[in-house]
Amino acid sequence: MTEGLHVDRDGDLLVVTVDRGDANRLSSDICRALTEVLEDPDGVHVLHLRAEGEAFCLGRDRAAEDPATLRGEVRALIDLNEALRRSAVVTVAEVQGDAAGFGVGLAALCDMSVAARSARFWFPEVEIDLAPTVVLSWLPRRVGELRAFHLTATGERVSADDAVAMGLLTVAVDDGELSTRAKAEVERLRSFQPWVHEQIKGFLGAAADLTEGQAYELATERLILGSMTRRRG
Numbered sequence: 001m002t003e004g005l006h007v008d009r010d011g012d013l014l015v016v017t018v019d020r021g022d023a024n025r026l027s028s029d030i031c032r033a034l035t036e037v038l039e040d041p042d043g044v045h046v047l048h049l050r051a052e053g054e055a056f057c058l059g060r061d062r063a064a065e066d067p068a069t070l071r072g073e074v075r076a077l078i079d080l081n082e083a084l085r086r087s088a089v090v091t092v093a094e095v096q097g098d099a100a101g102f103g104v105g106l107a108a109l110c111d112m113s114v115a116a117r118s119a120r121f122w123f124p125e126v127e128i129d130l131a132p133t134v135v136l137s138w139l140p141r142r143v144g145e146l147r148a149f150h151l152t153a154t155g156e157r158v159s160a161d162d163a164v165a166m167g168l169l170t171v172a173v174d175d176g177e178l179s180t181r182a183k184a185e186v187e188r189l190r191s192f193q194p195w196v197h198e199q200i201k202g203f204l205g206a207a208a209d210l211t212e213g214q215a216y217e218l219a220t221e222r223l224i225l226g227s228m229t230r231r232r233g
Contacts, residue, residue: 002033012045013190014089023058024051026102031060031076038080038087045194048186049110050094056119057103077102077134084109086205088198090189094182095160095169100124105135108142108168111201112189114182115160116175121168122157141208142167199226 004020004027014037018024037047051057060077064070084091093107095115104121107113125132132152140148143166150156160172173181189197203222207215 002029003027005030005033007037009044012043012194013048013186014044014046015048015050017050017052018057019052022053022055024053024055024103025059025061026057026106027061028073028076031080035076035079035083038083038089038091041087041089044089045197046186046189047089047091048094048182049091049106050182051096053097055097055103056093056095056099057106058098059101059103059124074134078137081105081109081134081138084111086201088194088201090194090197090201092182092186092189094178095119096175096178101132101135104168105138109138112185113169113171114178114185115163115169115172116178117160117172118175119160119172120157121160121163122155123152124155126153126155 004018004024006017006019008015008017016034016037018026018030020027020030037044060073062073064073091110091112093110093113093115095107095113096119097116098120099107100122101124104123107115107121123132123135125135136148136152139152142148143151147166151158158166160169163169164172171181199222203219207218210218
C-alpha cells in the first residue's frame with residue numbers, strides 16, 4: 001500500500017486512483033509504485049488512471065534539500081515516464097481536473113487520455129525560476145520545439161480542447177460525460193487481444209528514432225512475425 005494511491009483490480013483491469021488532497025501532487029513513493037505496476041503487470045492488460053478531488057495532478061512533491069535526494073526524486077519521475085512508454089500495459093488517463101507540470105506529463109504520456117473540457121494544463125516551473133528539463137525531454141516530440149518553448153517559457157494555461165489539438169491528449173469531453181467516456185474507452189481496449197496492443201506499443205517505441213525507410217523495413221518483419229503467430233494461434 002502506498003499513501004495517497006488506491007488500487008482496485010478486476011481481472012485484467014487495474015483502476016489506480018490518486019487521492020492526495022486538493023493538488024494531488026505525486027510523491028516519489030507513488031511514482032515508484034506506479035512504475036513497479038507497469039514493469040511487472042502480472043496479467044494486467046489495461047490500467048485506468050484517475051484522481052479524486054478537483055485537480056488531476058498539479059505536479060510533484062518538492063521535498064529534496066540536497067543534490068543526492070533531488071537526484072533520487074528526479075530519477076523516480078523519469079522511471080515512471082519511461083515505464084509509461086515501454087510497458088506492455090495499455091494506460092488510460094481520466095483527467096477530471098487541472099494538470100500542471102509533471103501532472104501534464106502523467107496524462108500526456110498515457111496511451112490514451114480522456115479529459116474534461118473544464119480542465120486546464122500548464123507548466124508552472126518558470127514561475128519559480130526553474131527550467132522544466134524533464135518535461136522538455138519529451139514535450140518537443142509531442143508538440144514541436146516552438147510550442148514546447150512557448151508553453152514552458154510562459155506558463156500559459158491551455159484548455160483541454162487546445163491540448164488535444166496540439167497532441168497532448170486524446171480527446172476532450174463535456175464534464176458530465178467524462179466517467180462514461182473513459183470507462184467506454186477502457187472496455188473497448190479490453191475487448192482486444194493484449195498481445196496486439198503490446199506489439200503496437202512496441203513498434204511505436206522502436207520506430208520513433210528510425211527513418212521512414214528503416215521503419216518500413218521493421219514494419220515488414222514485425223508484420224510477418226505477427227501474421228505467422230496469429231495463424232499458429
